[in-house]
Amino acid sequence: MSHEQMDLVWFKSSYSGGTGNNCVEVADVCTAVGVRDSKQVNGPVLLLSKATFIDFVEGVSRESHSA
DSSP, X not given: OOTTXXXXXXXXXXXXXXXXXXXXXXXXXXTEEEEEETTOTTSOOXXXXXXXXXXXXXXXXXXXXXX
């Protein structure tokens, strides 16, 4: 099933600043998290397990705090 066929609620990153530029959107997809480029809403969607998504967010957070 493509992401166009799914009824998903997408959320923009809190770091996007509300301008809509250069940000990602995420959606809860049952046992996974969908990630897409906010500028290409009909483009590809990366599906990550929730555990993998949490690891990714924690890794990005660690990197941004160490820089």
